[in-house]
Amino acid sequence: MSQVQQAVALDAAMNQSASQFGVWHTVCALEDIWPNMGVCALVEGRQIAIFRLQDNQLYALDNYDPHSDANVLSRGIVGDLGGERVVASPIYKHHYQLRTGICVEDASISLKTYPVELRDDTVWVQV
């Protein structure tokens, strides 16, 4: 497969699984995510950004930033705005609420969020 073909194959897989929810997957150990940072997990062809905050609270949402068409959110800086926890996209600095996936600057855009849990120092996400 060419590079382009390979890319598209993964996209296709993504679309197929979009409606299938409910399966829990292990992702990584908690220590693989440094505090106040994010990682990206590839689960069923889907890119999911998982963040660990100071209090070990975990959040999971799409890694894809629709404002830049790039898979980058796991590399954004986390923090809070008006008390609501957010991640800032590293490309054009849009903020997305970690809890809801809603874009702070453009409420019409909302990212999919995923249930995420810590079980015995292992991070699980439900996709």
Next chain:
Amino acid sequence: MMNQLTRIVIVGNGMVGHYFMQELVKRHPDLHAARLQVTVLGEEPRPAYDRVHLSSFFSGSTAEDLSLVEPGFYDRPGLELRLNARVSQIDRHQHTVTLTDNTVLPYDKLVLATGSFPFVPSVAGRDRENCFVYRTIEDLEAMTAAGKTAKSGVVVGGGLLGLECAKALKDMGLDTHVVEFAPRLMAVQVDEAGGKVLRSKIEELGVHVHTSRNTTAIVDGATARHRMVFFDDTWLETDMIVFSAGIRPRDELARESGLAIGARGGIAIDVFSRSSDHDIYAIGECASWHDEMYGLVAPGYDMARTACAHLSGETTATFQGADMSTKLKLMGVDVASVGDAHGKTHGCRSYQYTDEVRNIYKKIVVSEDGKKLLGAVLIGNADEYGTLQQMTVNAMALPENPEFLILPASDGKEKPGLGVDALPDAAVLCSCNNVSKGAIGEAVAAGNCSIGAIKSCTKAGTACGGCVPLVTQVMKAEMVKLGMTVNNHLCEHFPYSRQELYHLVRVEQIRTFDELLEKHGKGLGCDICKPTAASILASVWNDFILKKDLASLQDSNDYFLGNIQKDGSYSVVPRMPGGEVTPDGLIAIGQIAKKYNLYTKVTGGARVDMFGARVEQLPNIWEELIAAGFESGHAYGKSLRTVKSCVGSTWCRYGVDDSVGLAVQLENRYKGLRAPHKIKFGVSGCTRECAEAQGKDVGLIATENGWNLYVCGNGGMKPRHAELIASDLTKEEAIRMIDRFLMFYIRTADRLQRTSTWRDNMEGGLDYLRDVVIHDSLGLGAELEAQMQHVVDHYQDEWKTAVNDPEVRKRFRSFVNSKAEDSNIVFVNEREQIRPATVEEKKQAKVIPILATTE
């Protein structure tokens, strides 16, 4: 009126003549369409330049720097500028002017902006060699040439221009004297007590002042070129003399053609700036309004506006005299005079305050009934100038105890300021550029909320700068009115400016963001305060930025030590100090780029950028670059980027000094230095300036006598020329000054503020910056140098530290749970290299893949 062609001839292309032309073009952008044909005649060899800042010529400004003419301004249709063109005669009956080369030009309207000439007292010997006047760039060039061989210099005239001229002589390293005919300095603006304070201030600076001295002859000297003999037969010997004893209007053409002349000379004008011949206007220093002549530029501009309005058929704008209030810094001494400074108004009374310890003198003159302020004199400290000038001009009511207006604030007593809200909208805050309070209000409403933005949008404070504190006050008041918050808080998590946070970090020895947040902030932080704190911590402590407690603060670029691109891939820029690279180095870069299929491009900073690296490739690429002898170029950081250089004296036949050598040394010294924004340097080996150092934050240009240091230049969206801050430095001196400059910038600038904006927002401007950096006026020099040395000593190659730390290295992968690559990063070929595929290209490719997946 506009159907018929109107021929306008403007005699004089000085500041006022050129301003008139700008006003005319503002009204009629298309002169042709407005049926105007304009000829401007200038007798000097160059178009209009800034005579107000003429003395900056001595501190390195060039004739081009001083030029007031935008490129192409005089090239528009319907407009012709003739230089070296001197008018010899006006024929009012024929409506023509004749030039000295006998050209005859017809006019329908004539504008005389002939300015003035320096008055030279009729002293025997005044025509001797090395006797100068101070008016044109040519005069200054002649003075500079003479100054090179002279040891001493005398300025005849202790007025405003004379003292500026004395500063120039002092700066040339001459033993400098000021000889004044009147019993005190600046007799026109300043009263006796003020003159005394001013004198001791000037003498403190090492200039000898001689007042009540009438020169009777200049003859050969015994120890120097000239001997000046005074009326009482005392004498003074000197190598050069500059006459700066006042100006006289250039009204000879007007006299010869029979126009009415004022009682003390000058072309008599009415409220429309018209002379006694209504087809002839006179504006600026050559004009006399009610027998009053104005040697300042603001009234000249006002006349130009009036004349231009009238000529365009408007009769509402009139010239009604001018406020002669002035505030300036003479040899570093504040001098201000407002309104009736001498208390000539009948029945007026005054309050005075003298501080002989710090040499400060302040006086206010109030009306007989004590209700209005009439005038003021401020020497040594002119902080109250804006308040006092506005109170006088707008006839505002005085506070109950007016003396507190000039007394230093004492415990528990609030100093009565001018409530800016009391100012009418029409109040002119910047008289140089005629900017009213109302215009500032509009600018704020349009979103200009920093003094830098106000300056560039309204032009207020851009000429003499005297109004900047008042304009700032008005700006803040307007912001409050519009419900904007007037604070410089970094973000919602920290009620401090970047500068304040910097101090907190230093003073309290704070080393982590958590500690800073706990002590001084609230919440979790955000993408504003985290990178700012990271930058401050790096500037102060210079720890590895990807340490566990620092990594989460970094912007994505710093976080991955590369520059993130639109598709989420990164670019990699190895450092090439001074743009110098060996053939082996180039080959290594080429091989690495080829191996990882990276797009390569030579940058504007003279190095190679390699694009299209995936996160997981970065450590491997760095490892190979490190093995080839490269290190991080910090292209991703708010830090020193490049030191651009020309090839310099090593190879270039014009080179004066080794620019590459210095560039390499500087780049290696400051590499990795974290700052409020990126920093770029340039080093040129001669004044041809091939490295474009004057467009950089820090620029060095080699001269025969050492290095000239320029600061605060900028390319990009708003280009700004760097300004000369010190001349003829040795390499070691230059590095010390740059240490101080950079650290002072790092300490005091706002987040993401380039040096140019920082400089534009600095009260006191370049003079203040020079005082702090070069003259060490804050006594911070040693501390700033030591701090820089700390940063230099703790430099590490971030790439190397990152690849050698397994914990850090682990983070460089696209997925925490898979070795796959990001499928959204897709490249196509263009001009034999890769580029990111567009969204359309990726979509199109999607048609094929279904087939591909079924394979």
